[in-house]
Amino acid sequence: MRTDPNIIITGTPGVGKTTHAEALAERTGLRHVSVNEVVKDKGCHEGWDEAFKSWIVDEDKLLDALEEDNVKAGGCIIDWHGCEIFPESWIDLVVVLRVDSSTLYDRLSARKYPEAKLQENLDSEIMEVLLQEARDSYDEQIVVELTSNSTEEMESNVDRIEAWIKQWKQDHAGDGAQ
Numbered sequence: 001m002r003t004d005p006n007i008i009i010t011g012t013p014g015v016g017k018t019t020h021a022e023a024l025a026e027r028t029g030l031r032h033v034s035v036n037e038v039v040k041d042k043g044c045h046e047g048w049d050e051a052f053k054s055w056i057v058d059e060d061k062l063l064d065a066l067e068e069d070n071v072k073a074g075g076c077i078i079d080w081h082g083c084e085i086f087p088e089s090w091i092d093l094v095v096v097l098r099v100d101s102s103t104l105y106d107r108l109s110a111r112k113y114p115e116a117k118l119q120e121n122l123d124s125e126i127m128e129v130l131l132q133e134a135r136d137s138y139d140e141q142i143v144v145e146l147t148s149n150s151t152e153e154m155e156s157n158v159d160r161i162e163a164w165i166k167q168w169k170q171d172h173a174g175d176g177a178q
């Protein structure tokens with residue numbers, strides 16, 4: 001039984017996962033779990049893909065590392081461009097961030113992504129790949145799609161998720177004692 005919820009913030013690279021997760025962690029005291037950092041720091045990969053400039057993730061090792069870190073105990077804001085690998089029982093809310101193509105293009109260009117990687121991510125956003133992955137992996141009632149084109153939208157999203165966390169904690173008060 002968790003006394004703090006676990007929330008996944010997911011979406012295509014560049015949608016604003018890290019920005020949202022950091023703001024939420026700051027406001028709520030929940031722990032920001034940057035899965036990219038875990039992959040890198042704990043060596044949960046099979047090497048570096050030079051063309052794509054990204055780690056080739058070893059999902060078994062990654063899950064082991066998250067299990068060792070006691071993520072399932074709750075209180076984590078999990079920030080990653082994927083969500084299907086986490087056991088359903090660990091997760092209380094899945095937030096899928098979305099942006100317009102032109103905004104995403106500008107953000108990924110600013111990161112100097114290689115052309116193939118930039119194009120793949122733009123396609124992925126247009127095809128709603130991460131939204132579909134979330135809907136396929138979790139109960140539809142816990143999957144929320146939010147737009148993240150502007151600072152105003154980001155602030156309203158963070159307010160909304162913070163309110164959701166407060167409500168979840170009220171609804172689950174006492175669960176830990178059972």
Ligand code: DAT
Binds near residue numbers: 017
């Ligand atoms: P991600 O973690 O999904 O890769 P990020 O949080 O690193 O994305 O954000 C990518 C860039 O876009 C970064 O420079 C911050 C900016 N950004 C993110 N969300 C935004 C928003 N809602 N409005 C304006 N800028 C945003």
